[in-house]
Amino acid sequence: MDDKIHEIWNVRFINRIIDSMADGVFTMDASGRISSWNPSMERISGYTAKEALGRTCQLLQCSHCFGKACPANIKKCKIMETAYPEAKECHLRHKKGFDVSVIKNASVVRDDDDNIIGIVETVTDLTELNQARKKAEEAALRLGEIHRMDNIIGRSRAMQQVFAAISAAAASEATILVQGESGTGKELVAGAIHFNSERREGPLVTVNCSALAENLLESELFGHVKGSFTGANRDRMGRFEEASGGTIFLDEIGELSPYIQVKLLRVLQEREIERVGDSRKRKIDIRIITATHKDLYARVREGLFREDLYYRLKVFPIQLPPLWERREDIPFLADHFIAGMNKKTGKAVAGLSKAALRIFMDYPWPGNVRELENAIEHAFVLCNRKLIGTADLPLEIRQPTYPVHCNATADGSFSPKTRRKKLSKETLYELLDECDWNKAEVGRRVGLSRTAIWKYMKKFDIPLQKEG
Numbered sequence: 001m002d003d004k005i006h007e008i009w010n011v012r013f014i015n016r017i018i019d020s021m022a023d024g025v026f027t028m029d030a031s032g033r034i035s036s037w038n039p040s041m042e043r044i045s046g047y048t049a050k051e052a053l054g055r056t057c058q059l060l061q062c063s064h065c066f067g068k069a070c071p072a073n074i075k076k077c078k079i080m081e082t083a084y085p086e087a088k089e090c091h092l093r094h095k096k097g098f099d100v101s102v103i104k105n106a107s108v109v110r111d112d113d114d115n116i117i118g119i120v121e122t123v124t125d126l127t128e129l130n131q132a133r134k135k136a137e138e139a140a141l142r143l144g145e146i147h148r149m150d151n152i153i154g155r156s157r158a159m160q161q162v163f164a165a166i167s168a169a170a171a172s173e174a175t176i177l178v179q180g181e182s183g184t185g186k187e188l189v190a191g192a193i194h195f196n197s198e199r200r201e202g203p204l205v206t207v208n209c210s211a212l213a214e215n216l217l218e219s220e221l222f223g224h225v226k227g228s229f230t231g232a233n234r235d236r237m238g239r240f241e242e243a244s245g246g247t248i249f250l251d252e253i254g255e256l257s258p259y260i261q262v263k264l265l266r267v268l269q270e271r272e273i274e275r276v277g278d279s280r281k282r283k284i285d286i287r288i289i290t291a292t293h294k295d296l297y298a299r300v301r302e303g304l305f306r307e308d309l310y311y312r313l314k315v316f317p318i319q320l321p322p323l324w325e326r327r328e329d330i331p332f333l334a335d336h337f338i339a340g341m342n343k344k345t346g347k348a349v350a351g352l353s354k355a356a357l358r359i360f361m362d363y364p365w366p367g368n369v370r371e372l373e374n375a376i377e378h379a380f381v382l383c384n385r386k387l388i389g390t391a392d393l394p395l396e397i398r399q400p401t402y403p404v405h406c407n408a409t410a411d412g413s414f415s416p417k418t419r420r421k422k423l424s425k426e427t428l429y430e431l432l433d434e435c436d437w438n439k440a441e442v443g444r445r446v447g448l449s450r451t452a453i454w455k456y457m458k459k460f461d462i463p464l465q466k467e468g
């Protein structure tokens with residue numbers, strides 16, 4: 001290819017590159033007149049190339065420029081005095097009159113004799129970035145809102161003790177171990193401690209220790225250096241480092257392998273970590289909150305969890321009671337979730353019907369508060385009256401056979417086992433009223449046959465037809 005053709009190719013390539021750039025690019029000649037204007041400049045400013053060419057960059061009415069003000073005469077622009085590209089964050093005025101947040105980058109182009117022959121400016125649109133920043137700020141605010149103490153519902157004595165423990169934990173830097181069955185609110189409590197502590201401005205990083213295999217969890221927590229294992233293509237910061245200045249919440253801590261238990265023990269003792277494949281020690285400033293639905297001490301006794309780690313973790317233990325042990329909280333929790341769902345769906349459900357509330361009070365809630373929250377969500381889909389009725393509730397809640405709690409099982413977990421629950425006379429009366437005394441319908445709602453309902457009615461001396 002001779003030089004001429006080569007030059008043409010270069011120009012074409014350069015033009016194509018400039019035209020396809022996401023950033024705006026424009027050039028000005030030595031007199032400050034716009035001489036080129038790429039498609040992204042059209043998008044960012046609203047001015048077409050035809051409208052911009054030949055004008056000065058005052059067209060953009062930037063909020064602040066490279067000098068204090070944008071001089072009409074380009075020769076007086078401060079950019080002429082700078083030897084290197086200059087970048088500034090500012091607003092430009094879109095053709096339609098609104099401000100666009102941008103980063104402007106400008107540099108002077110000189111010929112071989114050092115005479116200025118023009119200026120190149122690039123303009124990066126910050127709108128999307130700002131929107132993402134705003135969303136992240138809003139999400140952080142929402143997270144803080146969810147974890148406000150008054151969003152944790154509980155009037156029972158047991159929950160009052162939990163609130164006192166959260167306040168004390170938030171005022172300290174102690175390592176916290178939150179224990180309780182699944183769905184009792186362990187993550188909620190961890191968040192409340194963080195957002196009420198001195199570290200609230202810092203990050204809250206959550207890691208579920210049961211979700212990853214040992215080697216992946218190690219790299220997730222501690223990070224790694226490039227080449228430390230197949231697929232480690234670059235250095236990566238771990239979650240401990242990410243939580244610096246804030247709190248790390250390690251959920252399902254009972255699932256940790258012996259190897260990671262040793263590594264965690266070292267973090268607790270030395271407050272420093274080493275990335276996988278690196279021998280450099282890095283100091284970390286973090287607060288550690290852990291949680292488990294297992295009976296951790298049972299796991300220690302079985303030799304599955306290190307005793308020294310157990311004692312380091314439970315410096316400040318918080319035990320969350322299962323819902324069936326604090327039934328008095330059920331109506332308040334139901335009201336709380338109904339209010340939340342009303343807001344979310346625009347419905348105006350006033351509460352639970354008497355019969356539905358009775359079922360709520362009788363049911364043992366093996367899935368605890370999460371199950372109650374799901375039951376309300378389920379009911380909202382079906383409910384088209386003022387009160388949530390029994391028919392709106394999930395089948396397993398209105399069925400008389402359901403799981404009931406017992407204490408820790410052989411594998412050290414608090415898990416439910418099954419027992420049959422009998423229908424009470426009062427519940428049966430309310431159900432009959434709700435179903436216009438249609439026994440088949442009552443049976444369907446509680447998962448029993450019509451004959452079984454008849455038998456119950458006979459046993460309770462309930463007449464077969466509504467009296468009066």
Ligand SMILES: Nc1ncnc2c1ncn2[C@@H]1O[C@H](COP(=O)(O)OP(=O)(O)OP(=O)(O)O)[C@@H](O)[C@H]1O
Nearest residue numbers: 151152153181182183184185186187188293369370
């Ligand atoms: N006391 C409470 N007041 C209001 N909402 C609660 C309460 N306890 C739990 N919740 C809600 O119940 C759901 C489950 O809570 P969370 O995830 O904190 O439970 P968990 O104990 O961490 O469960 P798991 O062990 O399964 O991870 C969440 O939506 C949470 O907001």
